[in-house]
Amino acid sequence: MKKEKQAKEIIFKSEKEVPLMPMSVGNMLWNKTGGWRNIRPVIDLENCIQCGICWKFCPDVAISIENERPVVDYVYCKGCGLCAEECPSKCIAMVEEEK
Amino acid sequence: MSQEKKEKKMTLSLPEEELMGSGHRACQGCGAALAMRYALKALGEKTVLCIPACCWSVIDGPFPYSSLDVPIYHCAFETAAVSASGVKAGLEMVGDTETTVVAWAGDGGTFDIGIQALSGAAERNDDILYVCYDNEAYMNTGIQRSSATPYGAWTTTTPVKHFKNRPKKDMEAIMAAHRIPYIATASVGYPEDLFKKVKKAKDIEGTRFLHIYAPCPPGWRSRSEDTVKLSRMVVQNAIFPLYEIEWGEKYTLNIKLREKKPVDDYLRMQGRFRHLTEKEIAYIQEEVNRKWERLLSLMDRSN
Numbered sequence: 081m082k083k084e085k086q087a088k089e090i091i092f093k094s095e096k097e098v099p100l101m102p103m104s105v106g107n108m109l110w111n112k113t114g115g116w117r118n119i120r121p122v123i124d125l126e127n128c129i130q131c132g133i134c135w136k137f138c139p140d141v142a143i144s145i146e147n148e149r150p151v152v153d154y155v156y157c158k159g160c161g162l163c164a165e166e167c168p169s170k171c172i173a174m175v176e177e178e179k
Numbered sequence: 180m181s182q183e184k185k186e187k188k189m190t191l192s193l194p195e196e197e198l199m200g201s202g203h204r205a206c207q208g209c210g211a212a213l214a215m216r217y218a219l220k221a222l223g224e225k226t227v228l229c230i231p232a233c234c235w236s237v238i239d240g241p242f243p244y245s246s247l248d249v250p251i252y253h254c255a256f257e258t259a260a261v262s263a264s265g266v267k268a269g270l271e272m273v274g275d276t277e278t279t280v281v282a283w284a285g286d287g288g289t290f291d292i293g294i295q296a297l298s299g300a301a302e303r304n305d306d307i308l309y310v311c312y313d314n315e316a317y318m319n320t321g322i323q324r325s326s327a328t329p330y331g332a333w334t335t336t337t338p339v340k341h342f343k344n345r346p347k348k349d350m351e352a353i354m355a356a357h358r359i360p361y362i363a364t365a366s367v368g369y370p371e372d373l374f375k376k377v378k379k380a381k382d383i384e385g386t387r388f389l390h391i392y393a394p395c396p397p398g399w400r401s402r403s404e405d406t407v408k409l410s411r412m413v414v415q416n417a418i419f420p421l422y423e424i425e426w427g428e429k430y431t432l433n434i435k436l437r438e439k440k441p442v443d444d445y446l447r448m449q450g451r452f453r454h455l456t457e458k459e460i461a462y463i464q465e466e467v468n469r470k471w472e473r474l475l476s477l478m479d480r481s482n
């Protein structure tokens with residue numbers, strides 16, 4: 081699916097490199113929000129009914145569909161628990177992160 | 180059996196393409212982030228957003244980054260609508276009639292400080308889509324009450340001892356009084372309905388007003404995993420019914436209720452209402468019943 085975009089941070093070496101007009105020149109993929117997470121969603125694909133509800137309700141676009149299955153992107157998942165709460169077959173467990 | 184399972188195709192209820200990317204700065208379980216994700220799926224790439232000071236001006240990311248794949252004009256707090264009107268006029272001058280110009284503001288920026296600009300645009304029937312994502316307070320600056328904060332809620336400016344004792348402003352009624360072509364309420368708990376409304380609004384000419392219910396876990400003292408549940412409950416208990424108004428007169432109810440759920444479960448799930456007594460909850464229920472009856476009578480009248 082998506083994620084073909086590069087996660088790169090832009091660094092301006094001098095003032096001259098800064099665009100004259102305030103315009104965005106890069107996405108936020110360098111901001112790896114997975115570090116915010118205290119609990120991680122773990123999907124038990126055996127019991128997944130492939131409904132796509134977890135994908136639909138992720139506020140961080142951290143679930144993608146690969147080979148007709150949901151896949152969590154732990155680089156960005158903030159661990160909000162919405163996917164697990166909304167999963168109709170209750171096959172997503174929220175597991176404590178090891179510190 | 181497992182063979183059969185492997186071949187099953189996933190059918191998604193919304194388009195797969197995303198114009199909002201990961202890495203944005205919204206808190207865990209942010210309803211405003213969900214609202215944007217769904218709205219952009221419906222709006223597509225030919226969109227300009229005018230975002231005044233609000234959580235979304237932070238969520239998007241610091242200059243020169245942006246988590247959205249559409250241009251954003253960060254405008255002053257009170258100017259969402261007038262900025263959108265201006266961008267629209269500018270685009271028309273250069274011959275672009277295709278791009279949808281969207282004002283995307285919070286409830287503070289809409290119900291309070293931005294209401295004059297919005298009223299002006301609506302009175303002129305400027306060709307803009309105005310979206311208010313409603314988290315029922317000034318969240319970006321630390322949970323101060325707004326005129327969209329509901330009765331009974333705690334905020335930092337309405338502490339428990341002096342909780343908000345005035346009702347939420349009826350913004351739909353105010354907008355209806357402007358006789359604009361399209362007004363709708365939506366909730367992040369009903370993404371397909373939200374998507375459909377944005378699509379519909381996109382193709383209407385004139386001022387369109389969309390009011391999206393968007394929970395804020397830190398501001399409401401609710402659990403991040405309850406965002407979607409709250410967004411469904413608020414519709415089912417008729418605190419935030421989903422409906423459309425055309426030209427200020429024709430009312431349509433989108434999610435019909437076989438039985439209206441009581442409000443207390445909903446209130447009990449949010450720390451901002453924790454202090455409420457049985458009596459106060461009963462009062463809220465009465466008010467919801469009264470407003471619901473009024474809305475139903477408006478539906479009847481327009482059919």
Ligand SMILES: Cc1ncc(C[n+]2csc(CCOP(=O)(O)OP(=O)(O)O)c2C)c(N)n1
Pocket residue numbers: 232233234235255256257284285286287288289314316317318319320325
């Ligand atoms: C003229 C002006 N007054 C005050 C502020 C400070 N300010 C920035 S965002 C904000 C609150 C926005 O609340 P709301 O519109 O509800 O959006 P939310 O943060 O809740 O998403 C305030 C008061 C400002 N930027 N400009």
Ligand code: SF4
Pocket residue numbers: 121137138139140141142143152156157158159160161162163164
């Ligand atoms: S826990 Fe939250 S952020 Fe992580 S994948 Fe689930 S819904 Fe997305």
Ligand code: SF4
Pocket residue numbers: 123127128129130131132133134135150166167168169170171172
């Ligand atoms: S919500 Fe649950 S059942 Fe549905 S696709 Fe996601 S993991 Fe599978």
Ligand code: SF4
Pocket residue numbers: 204205206207208209210211212234238314318319394395396397398
């Ligand atoms: S404070 Fe609330 S509205 Fe703002 S980003 Fe956080 S959850 Fe979203």
Ligand SMILES: [Mg+2]
Pocket residue numbers: 285286287313314315316317318
């Ligand atoms: Mg707000």
